[in-house]
Amino acid sequence: MKPSPVIELNGVGVSFGGKAVHHDLSLRVEEGQIVGLLGGSGSGKTTLLREILGLLQPDAGTVRLFGIDLNEPDVDRQRNLRRRLGMLFQQGALFSALSVFDNIAFPLRELRCLDADWIRRLVHLKLAMVGLEPAHGKLMPAELSGGMVKRVALARALALEPELLLLDEPTAGLDPDRSQNFVELVGSLQRELGLTVVMVTHDLNTLAGLATHVAVLADQRIIAFGPKAEVMTVDHPFVTGFFGADRRKLL
Amino acid sequence: MxxxxxxxxxxxxxxxxxxxxxxxxxxxxxxxxxxxxxxxxxxxxxxxxxxxxxxxxxxxxxxxxxxxxxxxxxxxxxxxxxxxxxxDLPLEIAEQARPRRRFPEMVGALLLKAVGNLRGMIALFGQLLLDVAYLVRHPQDVPWKEFTANVYKAGAQALAVTALVGFLIGVTISYLSALQLKSFGADLFIVNILGISIIRELGPVLVAVLVAGRSGSAMTAQIGVMRVTEEIDVLSTMGISRTIRVVLPKIFGLTVAMPLLVLWTSAVALFGGMLAALLQLDLSFAYFVDNLPRAVPVANLVIGLSKGVVFGFVIAIVACHFGLHVKPNTESLSASTTSAVVTAITTVILFDAIFAVFTRNIGVP
Structure with missing residues (x-):
């Protein structure tokens, strides 16, 4: 039996105040792919991620994750579905009332199956993964620098080691060294766990280092989707403009 | 597999x-x-x-x-x-140490916090005086727009709710007093009871409680969110004084709006009382209005309105103080808003008691 695609969007349409953001948009992401989602600013990249997460219900079309429709009425199936994905929000979106440790421990505690020692080890493991010290666990989100917020948010998104990881501008605001570390980290996790990753990014280095596939969002739909090398050759004003002279760097 | x-x-x-x-x-x-x-x-x-x-x-x-x-x-x-x-993780991972506090420590911390808040409010008051002195010398910097916006938000937009509450309280007091007075045959004293209690006491306190919940919490939340989103810091970097532009218009706006609200609410409450008296005791509007000035010396109105001025100032300064001390997280925002409303209402009642003691010989016929 062929496994169902991790993400399947079919004819999705959404509009804000009469202005169409997506129209008849379709996308199919298979297991193990790392998809870089590109598009000009205001082209609806974050909106697309919100649709995949089920935070925004499209006006038309269907969104299926792991073969399950997001409109599935069964609450238990919905919750189990949500546990299979992790999201890194653009601004981090850490719970400001909880410490770093509690932020990362939160999804683990919500399972109500793990004991305190297990959770503590896992949290410290995640902290080490994203390059933070155990002592950082005591800090509150307000005391963190921008780059640290991002790393803690990534650690939280990885807490359950989800099968699908959605990243909104993961390396924006990180210094080049850190973003290289980040690329290596996500790459190694992907190999170990067979993660599927969808990331919105403007950073060509991240895209070159990580993505296996590229999806280009323009004119309210996905105009190109495929392996990196293939998409580079697409003749569309956005694609040629975006990659420009750097086209070769990605290959 | x-x-x-x-x-x-x-x-x-x-x-x-x-x-x-x-x-x-x-x-x-x-x-x-x-x-x-x-x-x-x-x-x-x-x-x-x-x-x-x-x-x-x-x-x-x-x-x-x-x-x-x-x-x-x-x-x-x-x-x-x-x-x-x-x-590779360290063998023994230290448990997050949670400091346990004993009872005296908790009392002490609470006391220190209260003293700190009092100090903060006095400092804010001092800053306000400095700002006023500055504005007297630079009249072109007076934030008229913000001031009028605050009078409108805290005053005009509160007219409906204060009127409704005032009317209902007026009806209730009049109705309950009428039942008692009837059994003594002292129907006519309803004018004295309603006049003194509403104009001198209930009007100002009622409005203060409503305004503390309505405008005080809004002020704390607004300044608090401006702090969380660093908007306050933006003002500073532009060389604009946050106290003159944000705090001062709020405090003076409410100080001006409150006595007007008190006047309005007392009037509506008296009207409610008159209506209940008419239905319950057959006391005509004309009799009530004719006898009101005789039963209630004008000093009571002055006391009521000055209470409005003081309460408005107190509510606004408490709300602004707590707003300026919000830490950038959701927990602190909700805690500060709660503290602001509770402190404002408590302080208002405290000031009301002080008023009662110092005006005990004034305005009672």
Missing amino acids: STSPRLLVEPGRVVLSGCWTLAEMLPQLPALEAELVACAGHNEWDLSAISRLDSAAAVLLWRTWGARWPVGLVADDLHRQVLERVA
């Missing part, structure tokens, strides 16, 4: 297979843990048949092994890496 995690004990060794991830383990976690504990004594572990191993499972295995590598371990490099990462 089965995906659920499996554990097989063969003579001399333990063979694990399947998908050892948190999601797959969850449904049968207690059983798996029990099986692992039973195998803890074995030294030969074969992990080569595992399709996936995540860090949660790695931690579970590492704990089962008593935090050291088993003598004979067969595993892929990939899975070995995951285990190594767990093994």
Whole structure:
């Protein structure tokens, strides 16, 4: 039996105040792919991620994750579905009332199956993964620098080691060294766990280092989707403009 | 190939297979843990048949092994890496220390906080005086727009709700007093009772409680969110004084709006009382209005309105103080808003008591 695609969007349409953001948009992401989602600013990249997460219900079309429709009425199936994905929000979106440790421990505690020692080890493991010290666990989100917020948010998104990881501008605001570390980290996790990753990014280095596939969002739909090398050759004003002279760097 | 995690004990060794991830383990976690504990004594572990191993499972295995590598371990490099990462963690991870506080410490902390808040409010008051002195010398910097906006928000937009509450309270008091007065045959004293109680006491306090809940909380939340989103800091970087532009218009706006609201609410409450008196005691409007000035000396109105001025000032300064001390997190925002409303209402009642003591000989016929 062929496994169902991790993400399947079919004819999705959404509009804000009469202005169409997506129209008849379709996308199919298979297991193990790392998809870089590109598009000009205001082209609806974050909106697309919100649709995949089920935070925004499209006006038309269907969104299926792991073969399950997001409109599935069964609450238990919905919750189990949500546990299979992790999201890194653009601004981090850490719970400001909880410490770093509690932020990362939160999804683990919500399972109500793990004991305190297990959770503590896992949290410290995640902290080490994203390059933070155990002592950082005591800090509150307000005391963190921008780059640290991002790393803690990534650690939280990885807490359950989800099968699908959605990243909104993961390396924006990180210094080049850190973003290289980040690329290596996500790459190694992907190999170990067979993660599927969808990331919105403007950073060509991240895209070159990580993505296996590229999806280009323009004119309210996905105009190109495929392996990196293939998409580079697409003749569309956005694609040629975006990659420009750097086209070769990605290959 | 089965995906659920499996554990097989063969003579001399333990063979694990399947998908050892948190999601797959969850449904049968207690059983798996029990099986692992039973195998803890074995030294030969074969992990080569595992399709996936995540860090949660790695931690579970590492704990089962008593935090050291088993003598004979067969595993892929990939899975070995995951285990190594767990093994690299410090052996004893210190528990997050939670400071336990004893009762006297808690009382002391509370007292220090109260003193700190009082100090903050006095400092804000001082800053306000400095700002006023500055504005007297630079009249072109007076924030008229913000001031009028605050009068409108805290005053005009509160007219409906204060009128409704005032009317209902007026009806209630009039109705209850009428029942008592009727049994003594002292119907006519309803004018005195309503006049004195509403104009001197109930009007100002009622409005103060409503405004503290309505405008005070809004001020704290607004300034607090401006702090969280660093908008206050933006003002400073533009060289604009945050007290002159944000705090001062709020405080003076409410100080001006409050006495007007008190006047309005007292009037509506008296009207409600008159209506109930008409229905209950057949006391005509004309009689009521004619006798009101005689029963209630004008000093009471002055006291009521000055209470309005003082209460408005107190509510606004408390609200602004708490707003300026919001820390950038949601918990602090909600705690500060709560403290602002509670402190404002308590302080208003305190000032009301002070008023009562110092005006005890004034305005009582």
